[in-house]
């Protein structure tokens with residue numbers, strides 16, 4: 401299994417070609433848009449911010465999902481910071497995709 405237990409090993413993972421390829425695929429799948437901003441009706445693309453690819457189940461806790469494209473999502477830098485700095489910010493990530501629709 402992938403070793404992501406230390407900062408160094410995670411840095412190594414993030415610089416691996418496997419990760420870079422997968423990351424690119426995820427960005428394309430998400431049309432280069434931040435998913436959280438999109439949930440709020442905002443469009444944030446690579447021209448508005450820096451887009452990052454986040455592990456939904458965190459890398460440290462689920463190393464076996466490190467390269468699972470379904471465990472990845474595109475977030476802008478701001479949303480990604482909100483997630484990892486944990487400002488008690490609980491976005492609607494548990495909601496199903498269409499819960500925001502009201503028709």
Ligand SMILES: [Zn+2]
Pocket residue numbers: 434435436437438444475476477478479480
């Ligand atoms: Zn965002």
